[in-house]
Amino acid sequence: MSRGTQSGSTSEARGRLLHAATRTFYAEGIHSVGVDRIIAEAQVTRATLYRHFAGKDDLVLAYLDLADRGIRDQVAAARASAESAPDKVRAVARSLVDGIRSPGFRGCAFLNAAAEYPDPAHPIHRAVLAHRQWFLDTVTELLAECGHTPADAAGRHLVMLRDGAMASGCLFDPALVGDTFLAGVEGILGARAA
Incomplete structure (x- = not known):
């Protein structure tokens, strides 16, 4: 379970991260898209990503x-x-x-x-x-x-x-x-x- 879903709430930043990941993973493939790209497209910091997801695999899940x-x-x-x-x-x-x-x-x-x-x-x-x-x-x-x-x-x-x-x-x-x-x-x- 991703860290962002444990509390049952969804933050705006988590939503942006998931939206960016969904769009790019589906369009370009999972392995070809790095977390730096997701962070940039979601306009969040690396710390924000890791506050919501333990890592890329968690984001993919x-x-x-x-x-x-x-x-x-x-x-x-x-x-x-x-x-x-x-x-x-x-x-x-x-x-x-x-x-x-x-x-x-x-x-x-x-x-x-x-x-x-x-x-x-x-x-x-x-x-x-x-x-x-x-x-x-x-x-x-x-x-x-x-x-x-x-x-x-x-x-x-x-x-x-x-x-x-x-x-x-x-x-x-x-x-x-x-x-x-x-x-x-x-x-x-x-x-x-x-």
Whole structure:
């Protein structure tokens, strides 16, 4: 846990640090951005950074936590916006496509972080795995509500489609990638066991 969240309050300086880190880590990669750059962009002192974060890894974990909460909120909103279980899956898929089609899209923050922190014992890699497990569990639950048996296989299939769409979305035409992903989700929904 970052030092800035232990008290439960968020200072303006911590917010600026996290905003600068989020923007630059996502756009340029985590290892390529040093703390001096974050400090300069956030317009704080080094002491302020270390008052809120134990070090760069702690800042990266806060960045991933922010991304995780954003995705959880999107999924919760998508689930709340639809009545039927298949429409909930479609709503989650559309929220992912909206991200892929957004300006500045550079792939999945979690897949990007995993590529930079491949050691499975590293706290950043573990944070990536925790997020991915939550997402897999969530879509598996939704697919079980749709009548998929076994739902775990369909959930893994959807996550693999999502991963491919996230990688392709920053390399190819995001509109085409989004349409292809949505068609794949429809294929999963249509393949459920009777």
